Amino acid sequence: MLKFILKNLVNSVLIIFGVLSVSFVLTFLIPGDPAKMILGQRADEESVNSIRVELGLDKPFAIQYINFIGRTARGNLGKSYLTDRDVSQTILEKIPATALLSFLSILLSAFFGIMAGVVSSKKPYSFKDYFFILISLLGISIPQFVLALLLIYIFGAKLNILPIAGYVDNGWYYIVLPAIALAFRPLAIITRITRTSMLDELNKDYVRTARAKGLSESKIIIKHALRNALNPVITTLSSSLAATLGGVFFIEYIFNWPGIGSLAMDSIMKLDFPMIQGTILFSAIVFVVINFFVDILYALINPKVKLG
Amino acid sequence: MKRETNTAIVNKRKSLWHYSYIRFKRHKLAFISSIYLLLLIAVSLFAEIISPHNPDRQILEFTSKPSFYSCEVMQKKGKGAEKIIPIKKLIKETNSEIYYIDFLDKEKSEVKASLVSKNNNYIFKETFILGTDKFGRDLLSRLIYGARISLSVGLISQTIAVLIGIILGSLSGYFRGGTDRIIMWFINVVWAFPSILLVISISVVLGKGYWQAFVAIGLTSWVEIARIVRGQFITLKESEYVESARALGFGHTRIIFRHILPNAMSPVIVTSTVGLANAIIFEASLSFLGLGVQPPMASWGQMIFDGYKYLITGTNFGMVLYPALAIMLIVFAVNLIGDGLRDSLDPKLKK
Numbered sequence: 001m002l003k004f005i006l007k008n009l010v011n012s013v014l015i016i017f018g019v020l021s022v023s024f025v026l027t028f029l030i031p032g033d034p035a036k037m038i039l040g041q042r043a044d045e046e047s048v049n050s051i052r053v054e055l056g057l058d059k060p061f062a063i064q065y066i067n068f069i070g071r072t073a074r075g076n077l078g079k080s081y082l083t084d085r086d087v088s089q090t091i092l093e094k095i096p097a098t099a100l101l102s103f104l105s106i107l108l109s110a111f112f113g114i115m116a117g118v119v120s121s122k123k124p125y126s127f128k129d130y131f132f133i134l135i136s137l138l139g140i141s142i143p144q145f146v147l148a149l150l151l152i153y154i155f156g157a158k159l160n161i162l163p164i165a166g167y168v169d170n171g172w173y174y175i176v177l178p179a180i181a182l183a184f185r186p187l188a189i190i191t192r193i194t195r196t197s198m199l200d201e202l203n204k205d206y207v208r209t210a211r212a213k214g215l216s217e218s219k220i221i222i223k224h225a226l227r228n229a230l231n232p233v234i235t236t237l238s239s240s241l242a243a244t245l246g247g248v249f250f251i252e253y254i255f256n257w258p259g260i261g262s263l264a265m266d267s268i269m270k271l272d273f274p275m276i277q278g279t280i281l282f283s284a285i286v287f288v289v290i291n292f293f294v295d296i297l298y299a300l301i302n303p304k305v306k307l308g
Numbered sequence: 309m310k311r312e313t314n315t316a317i318v319n320k321r322k323s324l325w326h327y328s329y330i331r332f333k334r335h336k337l338a339f340i341s342s343i344y345l346l347l348l349i350a351v352s353l354f355a356e357i358i359s360p361h362n363p364d365r366q367i368l369e370f371t372s373k374p375s376f377y378s379c380e381v382m383q384k385k386g387k388g389a390e391k392i393i394p395i396k397k398l399i400k401e402t403n404s405e406i407y408y409i410d411f412l413d414k415e416k417s418e419v420k421a422s423l424v425s426k427n428n429n430y431i432f433k434e435t436f437i438l439g440t441d442k443f444g445r446d447l448l449s450r451l452i453y454g455a456r457i458s459l460s461v462g463l464i465s466q467t468i469a470v471l472i473g474i475i476l477g478s479l480s481g482y483f484r485g486g487t488d489r490i491i492m493w494f495i496n497v498v499w500a501f502p503s504i505l506l507v508i509s510i511s512v513v514l515g516k517g518y519w520q521a522f523v524a525i526g527l528t529s530w531v532e533i534a535r536i537v538r539g540q541f542i543t544l545k546e547s548e549y550v551e552s553a554r555a556l557g558f559g560h561t562r563i564i565f566r567h568i569l570p571n572a573m574s575p576v577i578v579t580s581t582v583g584l585a586n587a588i589i590f591e592a593s594l595s596f597l598g599l600g601v602q603p604p605m606a607s608w609g610q611m612i613f614d615g616y617k618y619l620i621t622g623t624n625f626g627m628v629l630y631p632a633l634a635i636m637l638i639v640f641a642v643n644l645i646g647d648g649l650r651d652s653l654d655p656k657l658k659k
Contacts, residue, residue: 011493011496014493015493015496015497015500016500018493018494018496018497018500019497019500019501022497022498022501023501023509026506026509026510026513027509029513030509030512030513031512031513031515137640137643137644138636138640140585140639140643141585141636141639141640141643142636142639143589143592143593143635143636143639144589144593145592145593145596145612146592146612146632146635146636149612149616149619149628149632150632153619153628157619243502246502247502247505249502249504249505250504250593253597264502264505265508265597268505268508268509268512271512276505276509279502279505280501280502280505283500283501283502283505284500284501284502287499287500287502288500
């Protein structure tokens with residue numbers, strides 16, 4: 001077990017290192033002079049050069065790369081080119097907003113998705129089943145930003161009952177639209193997966209035994225079948241969480257939600273390189289850490305997973 | 309009775325693909341979806357012929373007109389962009405001149421010699437079936453040209469993704485060992501990289517534009533395919549027919565491409581259809597952010613972005629609705645095709 005954890009840990013560190021390298025190469029390749037970004041396009045040659053020296057931008061690629069990896073490993077993510085604020089500090093401040101949105105939408109999608117999936121699987125090919133299949137297909141097909149715009153149009157502009165942009169410090173209901181917009185796609189996926197997985201389980205022998213024992217249908221579903229059917233659902237949920245906790249890009253951007261996602265989008269539009277690298281690093285760390293724990297959890301729960 | 313046995317004998321000669329096709333046809337929604345997709349491909353191939361107007365032609369008098377708006381217009385002779393003169397009300401037509409009231413309620417006249425004529429008619433009727441956008445461009449024509457962008461982003465990015473995915477996945481699954489470890493590391497790195505940020509930064513590196521967006525999306529969506537191909541190779545490598553191929557002394561290249569890969573293709577096809585749908589969504593999202601396809605070129609995401617700014621005040625709701633519906637329909641169709649392919653290519657379900 002210890003060997004398994006250690007091996008996973010080394011792998012995770014290597015992956016983070018890879019992400020850092022790729023993000024460095026990408027920001028290195030992005031056209032545009034960071035020194036000019038800081039000083040403005042009309043800055044004189046002398047001050048541009050002095051900023052370049054200060055940031056180490058005058059050095060060759062390899063030296064810059066080693067410096068970058070070195071200071072990141074020490075936990076120094078640098079300062080924003082635009083606001084001159086500490087990158088790690090800024091990111092830490094943005095975490096609660098993203099975490100709130102991400103957890104709420106995952107909870108919503110898990111709850112309603114599993115419910116819809118179970119109802120669907122109870123009577124396959126019934127009206128209810130087709131209804132949920134349609135909803136889940138719709139959820140997979142509609143682009144997130146289109147759904148967000150639709151919600152803004154209906155609830156914000158036409159009915160005028162919910163705010164279309166802003167954060168919860170103005171009132172709890174500010175989270176309603178972004179959470180729905182974000183939850184719809186995972187909800188659709190979870191509905192589908194729960195349905196297929198439940199259909200598989202309900203055809204198995206132990207369910208027949210439970211029925212023969214005279215257990216009530218609801219007990220069979222909740223206590224027996226659902227428990228076994230949840231495995232793939234949890235996989236999907238964890239990967240959804242890993243993807244959204246690292247930053248909810250389009251939804252945050254559209255609803256002006258002050259999280260990691262809108263920070264990342266903003267800094268990429270304004271070519272704020274240290275901030276871009278910081279947000280990418282943060283996303284990747286969240287992703288790797290969640291997957292690390294999920295892997296260990298699986299190994300603990302499921303004896304079939306090889307510890308090697 | 310006799311006829312049945314006959315068909316059974318005939319069926320024996322049919323290939324595996326034929327059975328897949330039969331199963332696919334049974335999947336009605338998937339079959340209808342593929343007809344829709346083919347239709348859309350045809351529309352985008354022949355966009356020049358089909359589209360009723362030039363998608364980039366702006367007529368500022370016709371901003372945000374509703375569906376089925378029509379108006380009488382004249383067209384000025386001359387090279388370059390078409391110059392259209394809308395007529396609010398015709399006053400009179402003489403032998404050499406046309407007197408009319410324009411959209412600013414001013415009386416004006418045009419000399420007939422300076423106008424384009426068809427069969428001695430100088431005044432035509434222009435109809436905009438789906439209305440116009442903010443710049444007075446025909447929405448239907450823009451939708452038709454936008455189909456081209458959406459379909460090509462799907463095809464090109466998935467071609468890139470499938471190529472990279474197959475090469476890396478098969479190398480990794482076939483050779484295992486050090487190669488596998490390095491490739492798996494790379495796969496995980498790209499996987500852990502937030503894909504939206506990766507696409508955006510690649511397209512910033514390559515510069516704004518449509519093919520840059522295609523390449524950027526392709527370069528990020530190969531990961532899943534590579535993982536699947538790798539998994540398939542790991543299982544198939546141990547199968548008897550590969551062992552016998554190796555015993556016959558075939559080289560690695562031949563075993564990989566001729567023996568294992570064809571058997572590993574069906575999940576790749578299914579995954580890349582889903583990837584195609586996601587690529588279309590991705591392109592629309594990128595265009596919505598102003599990356600990707602650049603104006604005045606029509607793309608569905610771009611159209612939504614353009615229309616959205618005027619959605620709350622605007623008069624033609626279709627500016628946002630139609631491109632949004634177009635995106636949803638094609639993604640819906642592609643997803644259904646993916647479902648159909650999954651069922652029909654899965655040999656476990658074969659009777």
